[in-house]
Amino acid sequence: MGAPRSYQTQAIIIKQTKLGEVDKILTIYTPEFGKLKAVAKGVCRPGSKLGGNVELLTHSLLMLARGRNLDIVTQSQTIDGFLVLKSDLWRMACGLYVLELIDSFTLENSGNHPLFDLLLDTLQRLCQGDDSETVLRYFELHLLDYLGYRPQLHRCVGCNSPIKPVVNFFSSSQGGILCSHCGQKEPDSRPLSVGALKILRLWQSFDYATARRVKVRSELRSELEQVMPGYIKYLLQREVKSIAWLRELRKESIVDNNCGRN
Amino acid sequence: MVTTAEPVTKLVEAFNKLPGIGPKSAQRLTYYLLSRPGEEAKALAEAILALKEKTRLCSVCFYITDCDPCRICQDRERDHSKICVVERPSDIPPLERTGKYNGVYHVLHGPISPAQGIGPGELKAKEFLSRLQDGSVTEVILATNPNLEGETTAMYLRRMILPLGIRITRLARGLPFGADLEYADDMTLSQALEDRQEF
Ligand SMILES: [Zn+2]
Ligand SMILES: [Zn+2]
Numbered sequence: 007m008g009a010p011r012s013y014q015t016q017a018i019i020i021k022q023t024k025l026g027e028v029d030k031i032l033t034i035y036t037p038e039f040g041k042l043k044a045v046a047k048g049v050c051r052p053g054s055k056l057g058g059n060v061e062l063l064t065h066s067l068l069m070l071a072r073g074r075n076l077d078i079v080t081q082s083q084t085i086d087g088f089l090v091l092k093s094d095l096w097r098m099a100c101g102l103y104v105l106e107l108i109d110s111f112t113l114e115n116s117g118n119h120p121l122f123d124l125l126l127d128t129l130q131r132l133c134q135g136d137d138s139e140t141v142l143r144y145f146e147l148h149l150l151d152y153l154g155y156r157p158q159l160h161r162c163v164g165c166n167s168p169i170k171p172v173v174n175f176f177s178s179s180q181g182g183i184l185c186s187h188c189g190q191k192e193p194d195s196r197p198l199s200v201g202a203l204k205i206l207r208l209w210q211s212f213d214y215a216t217a218r219r220v221k222v223r224s225e226l227r228s229e230l231e232q233v234m235p236g237y238i239k240y241l242l243q244r245e246v247k248s249i250a251w252l253r254e255l256r257k258e259s260i261v262d263n264n265c266g267r268n
Numbered sequence: 269m270v271t272t273a274e275p276v277t278k279l280v281e282a283f284n285k286l287p288g289i290g291p292k293s294a295q296r297l298t299y300y301l302l303s304r305p306g307e308e309a310k311a312l313a314e315a316i317l318a319l320k321e322k323t324r325l326c327s328v329c330f331y332i333t334d335c336d337p338c339r340i341c342q343d344r345e346r347d348h349s350k351i352c353v354v355e356r357p358s359d360i361p362p363l364e365r366t367g368k369y370n371g372v373y374h375v376l377h378g379p380i381s382p383a384q385g386i387g388p389g390e391l392k393a394k395e396f397l398s399r400l401q402d403g404s405v406t407e408v409i410l411a412t413n414p415n416l417e418g419e420t421t422a423m424y425l426r427r428m429i430l431p432l433g434i435r436i437t438r439l440a441r442g443l444p445f446g447a448d449l450e451y452a453d454d455m456t457l458s459q460a461l462e463d464r465q466e467f
Binding site: 258260 | 288388415419420423424428444452454456458
């Protein structure tokens with residue numbers, strides 16, 4: 007018996023590219039199959055039945071038919087459109103950044119339930135109006151963890167000695183902390199304060215419920231904003247495109263750490 | 269081996285590069301033109317050349333024009349205190365066809381697209397905001413597309429215009445004509461509800 011000709015899956019729409027005049031190729035993230043590409047036919051026509059169910063940043067239930075090359079979306083239903091997130095400039099930017107990281111770090115057809123849950127939880131947290139920087143940094147650390155790039159935050163990745171409570175260094179190329187001695191010899195590493203390291207460790211080893219209760223002092227925020235994206239840039243060998251938009255909004259002070267609306 | 273005359277191959281390749289035209293259609297178009305009288309091909313070639321040689325962007329609104337400022341910006345009958353902001357030049361003709369709008373336009377040349385690294389700096393956004401500085405504009409109509417990029421663009425412009433105290437409106441969003449309520453997604457339905465009108 008061959009594979010069934012159609013199947014149903016939950017999916018989060020992470021990317022769209024136009025195909026011809028009215029169709030789109032969707033990149034979706036699913037729990038069982040990981041990242042997939044599928045065609046949404048006629049979705050650019052007004053009145054399309056797929057319409058907003060397959061818009062970016064939407065959690066949907068999709069029915070797909072196996073196609074010769076790409077599978078085809080035949081039915082769709084929105085589970086969560088993350089509308090609060092979509093009505094706020096900053097939170098939407100955060101959401102798009104999260105999608106781009108998922109797309110950049112994952113391969114097609116390799117299921118990863120924990121990663122799907124992390125993605126879904128992250129988008130919900132952004133909707134709930136949780137502190138967006140905490141949500142993003144927590145997401146980055148755990149994404150890297152699930153993909154095998156967990157940064158070493160407890161021992162020096164240079165000499166393996168335990169880390170002392172002084173200013174240490176973070177090395178993207180070595181994937182972790184360098185002690186103050188090793189860090190000074192490594193030109194590509196950046197200094198990391200005791201406070202920032204503590205928070206990174208906590209975010210890395212605790213669950214989100216604990217992580218979100220930690221208040222991050224504002225001077226540590228900008229430090230933390232640099233470390234993980236720097237490591238991510240090193241791993242991808244390129245800049246994450248949507249980070250430029252986050253920076254632009256920060257520059258214009260369009261950052262909203264309170265509740266979603268306005 | 270059978271070879272095709274080079275001019276034929278060249279035109280097929282050129283057609284094939286156009287959006288929505290595959291190799292089969294490209295061949296069909298090429299052989300069609302081959303079968304037509306010479307003047308027809310010449311007229312087409314000239315029209316294509318003129319497209320690039322005789323048009324430019326309006327220095328005021330960035331619409332495609334053959335004179336500068338464009339005919340819309342020059343028109344004294346139009347209401348210059350209203351500016352309708354669109355993503356693309358091709359958005360203007362359909363709005364004009366409605367005959368319901370008598371203001372002027374501003375073409376951004378794309379939406380803000382974080383995933384493609386396109387921010388306001390890559391668009392004609394600064395030029396738009398500078399048009400608002402002299403106080404003559406009383407209403408801005410945001411007519412970006414009803415998708416995430418268009419939404420992002422509209423929300424960003426709103427934040428930038430807000431301090432100027434200018435009235436900001438946007439095209440009503442909601443159910444398209446001919447749509448089925450049952451199949452509408454949450455976003456569309458919630459917007460249709462928000463933008464509901466007296467009846
Ligand atoms: Zn060391
Ligand atoms: Zn003009």
